[in-house]
Amino acid sequence: MRHKRVADVMARDVVTVQTNAPFRKVARMLAEHHVSGLPVLDADGRVVGIVSEADLLARQARAGGTDGAWMWHLLRDKTFTRRGVSLTAADLMSSPAVTVGANDRLASAAATLARHGVKRAPVLDADGVLRGIVSRRDLLSVYLRHDADLATEIREQVLTRALSVAPMNVRVQVHGGVVTLRGKVVRQSMIEVITSLTETVDGVIDVRNEIVAETDDTHRPPTSPEALTMTHPRTGH
Structure with missing residues (x-):
């Protein structure tokens, strides 16, 4: 992009x-x-x-x-x-x-x-x-770019190329430079990424994200120190 x-x-x-x-x-x-x-x-x-x-x-x-x-x-x-x-x-x-x-x-x-x-x-x-x-x-x-050009770039460069999200899963509408995203993705964490990348597209004024997720992966507990020790055992001297 x-x-x-x-x-x-x-x-x-x-x-x-x-x-x-x-x-x-x-x-x-x-x-x-x-x-x-x-x-x-x-x-x-x-x-x-x-x-x-x-x-x-x-x-x-x-x-x-x-x-x-x-x-x-x-x-x-x-x-x-x-x-x-x-x-x-x-x-x-x-x-x-x-x-x-x-x-x-x-x-x-x-x-x-x-x-x-x-x-x-x-x-x-x-x-x-x-x-x-x-x-x-x-x-x-x-900011004088046509709405249709913005929508095309978001679909092709952000959703398809950068995130491998199928166009049928997320719909893109642009009016006056304001982008509205609707659809469904697998993980909740993807929604913030989609929003951030869409905001960086030249000419986008604002992003309204109405995407929903199948699973919420944003509240998983952090890995415990014990688990890290088991995964990466410390070597003795």
Whole structure:
């Protein structure tokens, strides 16, 4: 069962700036490309920080307009140009940058963005090289999968392939990403396993498990120390 990785949904065409990029160039690139943040690269092409609209606003304490209009106002302001000419991306950026790995699971990347309160993050390969950028919207795209596709994957990959449960024994229904499982399995302990594996399928929002078991194997008493000794006799010296 292959889960989608960050590399499957990230944008590969990344707009970046160098650490020595002047304030005015950073502002212009943010406005022209309609983005709210840019990865900042050092001389070796490594991500060392992120510079955002918020960083520029915080430094200049300016406001006005929305959707980047304030940026164009700053660029036309000669007073701003003189005051901001010595500032560079290195002076403005937030560092270290919050990054994710190209091979990270989408859920893991989403947790990283949420934990740090950022909207997007540069994507690095195993060698730390920038390969793309991923946003919250990209990570949520997995939840747009069709219900029929989800049901098919659960039947084929979870029930049949992973657990050898016959499709006739467990029925799968999916509505709006919510999975309902009904049927019968041999052991009670299998129900939790089926639920856990179904929850890991990309695009599943919730799992409602109505499966019943023929036998309850979850309350068997633990093996006694005496039994373990008999099974694995201790050798003397």
